[in-house]
Amino acid sequence: MAxxxxxxxFENIPSEKRERILRAASRVLGxxxxxxxxxADVAAEAGVSHxxxxxxxxxxxxxxxxxIARGMSLQAERFAASDDEGAGFAATVRTVFRSAWDEASAEPELISLWLSLSLVENxxxxxxxxxxxxxxxxxxRRVVARGKASGEIDQGIDDGAAAYLLDALAAQLMKSRASGLERAKLELFVGTGLAEAAPDRMTDAVVAMLR
Amino acid sequence: MAxxxxxxxFENIPSEKRERILRAASRVLGxxxxxxxxxADVAAEAGVSHxxxxxxxxxxxxxxxxxIARGMSLQAERFAASDDEGAGFAATVRTVFRSAWDEASAEPELISLWLSLSLVENxxxxxxxxxxxxxxxxxxRRVVARGKASGEIDQGIDDGAAAYLLDALAAQLMKSRASGLERAKLELFVGTGLAEAAPDRMTDAVVAMLR
Amino acid sequence: MAxxxxxxxFENIPSEKRERILRAASRVLGxxxxxxxxxADVAAEAGVSHxxxxxxxxxxxxxxxxxIARGMSLQAERFAASDDEGAGFAATVRTVFRSAWDEASAEPELISLWLSLSLVENxxxxxxxxxxxxxxxxxxRRVVARGKASGEIDQGIDDGAAAYLLDALAAQLMKSRASGLERAKLELFVGTGLAEAAPDRMTDAVVAMLR
Amino acid sequence: MAxxxxxxxFENIPSEKRERILRAASRVLGxxxxxxxxxADVAAEAGVSHxxxxxxxxxxxxxxxxxIARGMSLQAERFAASDDEGAGFAATVRTVFRSAWDEASAEPELISLWLSLSLVENxxxxxxxxxxxxxxxxxxRRVVARGKASGEIDQGIDDGAAAYLLDALAAQLMKSRASGLERAKLELFVGTGLAEAAPDRMTDAVVAMLR
DNA sequence: TATGAATGAGATTTCATTCAT
DNA sequence: AATGAATGAAATCTCATTCAT
Structure with missing residues (x-):
């Protein structure tokens, strides 16, 4: 299907080499x-011929x-892994923001690539x-629904807007790991050198706002 | 100083021509x-020789x-123009979100260019x-401070986080005018064809959340 | 000697495979x-590895x-097979023109290849x-000589020129089976869709002319 | 229209340079x-940058x-120039065969290019x-018609076939100026070193045949 | 000052040939 | 003997920049 x-x-070569090439490509593209x-740069970085x-x-x-496809499936895997239907709203937001932050820190070039996809040229x-x-x-949307059901989110809140806001925040946090400009912007708000604390602080803030 | x-x-040519060139460049870059x-494309679009x-x-x-410098000063002008220290928090957010939306709609290529600046390559x-x-x-930050002073924002809210969130939302709205992907994402949240209502809906939602 | x-x-593999490869090569070259x-295309078409x-x-x-060597010996075999020293001039011309036409129709790619050999680059x-x-x-030359001997060709005719003309005509007929341009040209003369009748018509014409 | x-x-550069480039291209293509x-070879040969x-x-x-277009119009010009509706059949054939021969000798690379166009790949x-x-x-066709009208061509001759034959002969003569193989073939018929006499000899032969 | 032709370094892509398995 | 992955030289095409007019 995919x-x-x-x-x-490419399917016949050792999977180790395959990974090496896709990671090199990801790095160079980012x-x-x-x-x-x-x-030629990807080739050189992967140690294969042009x-x-x-x-x-x-x-x-x-x-x-x-x-991109590889980045997507990696991301989908992580999403699935961090999904805990039993957890409360605040805990879920905290987990997701934190893991988004960590994953973005681990592979910032994938985030860069993702950023690129918003450009008309791409x-x-x-x-x-x-x-x-x-x-x-x-x-x-499901996270918000669970929050409302558990009373952690005020009944008057606009579901769609809340979901959009949470998604936008998560995205913004990830982007600030890949982009110097976004990082600078984040630090303008949370204070220089305090970026590391941002995911938790944002979680606290957003949880408080939605209650 | 700038x-x-x-x-x-470039300073000796008619200002009309100067504008024409910078606008053409903006369009092509976006x-x-x-x-x-x-x-060569910029030249052709501006009607000057390569x-x-x-x-x-x-x-x-x-x-x-x-x-970029021109885009910045345009934006700064607009910021200054839309600044009304006397208006209430909700009214200010509504005005800013709406004008951000309208300006982005009017010159999406400037937004595209702005998006580009987040990429490491740029x-x-x-x-x-x-x-x-x-x-x-x-x-x-000042808007949030006024909101707190007037009681429109709950005293317990984290100022920095609130400001960051408002800025991120405004940015997100603008980006959805320039990027097909961001627009698609917005419509996933607010419903297909309802993008136009997004600025007001986001205003209502965020004002409710912060109270 | 050859x-x-x-x-x-190549000599050790089954002759069936040998033939398959040479035919595939002929097709691709044509x-x-x-x-x-x-x-790589020849290999794929022949079903062997690159x-x-x-x-x-x-x-x-x-x-x-x-x-080319294979095409040559095939052609030589056919020449030998169609050779009937006892036949009259007109019958011989008709047979040769017709068989040239049929063979060219059967393996146009060999004709294409033969056409290529006239190019300086090859x-x-x-x-x-x-x-x-x-x-x-x-x-x-022998056919012409027999024609003169039997009185089917006028004694005043230039032998070399006649032989050249007959050879050129046969070649032209064959080429029109392999080349769209030559086919178009033939149809300009004999009429659209009437190409199939060309060998006989040319035979009649040339026999009449030489008498 | 063309x-x-x-x-x-290309239209703005000096016509001398234009000609130089097209001739170089013609030479290299041939x-x-x-x-x-x-x-790169064309560029070098024309003395311009790649x-x-x-x-x-x-x-x-x-x-x-x-x-090709340039070759065509050159050829068309020559055709037009050598056209003398008042001349007799034999004289016309002689003139055309001879000028075809001379032109092909002068620019054999154009003939090579023309030969290439018969290949399927082109x-x-x-x-x-x-x-x-x-x-x-x-x-x-017109030349043959005039020949019949003036009695230089036998009434029983097939017009289309005669025209085809004359065209094929002219083409064959031209090709033998550009292609070593075709030249060798011509010499096999007319005798080694006697190629130069071929146009006249072919004229005599064909005029005799058609009478 | 304005023009647009000229340049050449560099990017993607192709493919005969080699070679480890 | 057979396979097919690997190689790298070379070809087409692009475009920022220069420069003569």
Whole structure:
């Protein structure tokens, strides 16, 4: 069902090499951008020959899609892993904000790539992550619904707006791990050097607001 | 005091032409991205010769900085214009969200360009808008302070977090005017075709939450 | 005595496989041209591995020469088969034109390949078919000689020119089976859709002219 | 009405340079073939930079079409120039065969290019010369008609076949100037070193045959 | 000052050939 | 002997920048 952007050759090589290449691509794409990334750099960083890249992916665009697809499934896995239907609203928000923060810190280049997908110039890749965004939407809606059911969220609150706000906050936190500008902005609000505390502080704040 | 990125020649041409060039550059940069924009396209769109571009700006990077600087001062003007220290918190949020939305709708390419500046690949331009972000921060802090003073915001609310949240929401609304992906995400929350109502709905929601 | 362009390995594989490979090569060379043909395509079309091709033929050029040599001997066989020293001039011309037409229709890619050999860029392969051309010359000279002897050709006719003309006509007919342009040209003369009747019509015409 | 394959830039440069580039392209295409010709070689041979070539022609294919178009109009001019409706059949054939021979000798690379167009691999360019072929057809039909009217051609002769034969012979003579293989073949018929006499000898032969 | 032709370094992509398994 | 992954040189095309007019 999932579309494959790579060639049969790519499926035949050792999975260790496959991972190495996709990680290198992810790193270069995150660093130099979709347009600025050079296949030769990815090849060098992955320790394969320039020509080999094109035996793994028909075109640069295909490689990009493959990296996005991998990023998506990694993210989906993490979402699923952090999902605990039994936890309370505040605990859930705290867990999700914290894990979003940690994952973004671990692979900031994937976040950079994700940021790129919002640009019109890269719109042709955006469809690749829509499913993930949809997934994320649903997740937040359910979290809000549970919060209302448990009384942790005021009944008068607009569900959709609350979900949007929570999603936007999580996204903003992640972006501040990948982007110097977003990080600077975050520090303007929480204080220089206090970024690390941001996920918890935001959790407290948002939980308080919604009650 | 402000740094000039253009040449003396650029100052000698009619201001109408100057505007035309900067607007064309803005449009092309927003559409094709910082890396993907071509000087020849800007020239063609502005109705000047390709060669002239380099007599106005020493390099492409300089032209980009000039466009960003112009975007910044436009934005600063608007901020100043919409500032009404006498208005209440709710009214201020509504006005700012709405005007952010309208301005983004009017010049989405400036928003696109602004989005680009969060990417690491374009980090060398980010310092150009930091002053504006700082300005925006201060503004939201003052708005929150007024809200607390007037009792429209609960005393227990974390000031910094509230300001961050309001800023993030305003930014998110603006971005959804320039990016198909962000627009799709907004519609996932507020419902397809209901994007237009988003600024008011977000205002209502956030005002309710902070009370 | 004949030069071998293939390796010893090629001689050890089943003759069925050998044929399959040479036919595939012929097809690909005819379709994509000598320069444009890709070894990988030949391999795929023949159902052997890419690498094997180079264990059968040291280089692409060798493979091409092998294909040409095979085409030559096929053609020589057919020449010999259609040779009937006892037949009259008109009957001989008719038979040869018709069989040239039919053979070209059956394996147009061999004709394409033969056409390629007239190009300067492929001159290095031309020596491979000179013997065949020489053979063809001799054959036509003999046919003309028989025609004169039997009185079917006017004594005043220039033998060499007549033979050249007959050979050129036969060649032209064959080429029109492989080349869209040559076919279009033939139809300009004989009428659209009437190409199939061309061999007989040309036979009648040329027999009438030489009498 | 005529389609232009070059850019506006190409029209702005000195006509001397334009000619130089098209001639260089023609030479390289004739020598290395359509697929084998390299833009860098054309550029070097014309004394312009590699990059400039792409400011004159959007793509290599466009350059090829431009060269073909130029070859066509040169050829059409010559056709028109050698047209003498008042001349007798034999004189016309002699003039046309001779001028075809001379022109082919003067610019063999154009003939090579023309030969290339018969290959399936180059079929996408063939439509560019169909008008010329059509023109040539009509011309030979008229020549044959005049020959019949003046009694120089036997009434029983098949008009279409005669025209086809004359056209094929002219083409064959031209091709033998560009192709070593075709030249060798011609010499097999007329005798080594006697190629130069071929046009006249063929004229005599064909005039005799058709009477 | 304005123009637009010219340049060349650099990016993607192709493919004959090699070689480890 | 067979396979197919790996290689890297080379080809087309792009575009910021320069420069003669």
């Amino acid at each position: 579309i494959r952007y790579h060639t049969a050759t 660093r130099d951008g979709i347009g600025g990334a050079r296949m 020509g080999s890249m094109f035996s793994y992916f028909p075109t640069k665009d295909d490689m990009i899609r493959a990296v 719109a042709r890749f955006a469809d690749a992550i829509l499913p993930l965004e949809r997934d994320s939407t649903e997740r937040w | 740094i000039r990125y253009h040449t003396a020649t 559409r094709d991205g910082i890396g993907g924009a071509r000087m 060669g002239s571009m380099f007599s106005y700006f020493p390099t492409k990077d300089d032209m980009i900085r000039a466009v 980090a060398r331009f980010a310092d150009a808008i930091l002053p504006l972000e700082r300005d925006s921060t201060e503004r939201w | 030069i071998r362009y293939h390796t010893a390995t 379709r994509d041209g000598i320069g444009g043909a890709r070894m 690498g094997s091709m180079f264990s059968y033929f040291p280089t692409k050029d060798d493979m091409i020469r092998a294909v 001159a290095r392969f031309a020596d491979a078919i000179l013997p065949l051309e020489r053979d063809s010359t001799e054959r036509w | 389609i232009r394959y070059h850019t506006a830039t 020598r290395d073939g359509i697929g084998g010709a390299r833009m 990059g400039s070539m792409f400011s004159y022609f959007p793509t290599k294919d466009d350059m090829i079409r431009a060269v 079929a996408r360019f063939a439509d560019a010369i169909l008008p010329l072929e059509r023109d040539s057809t009509e011309r030979w």
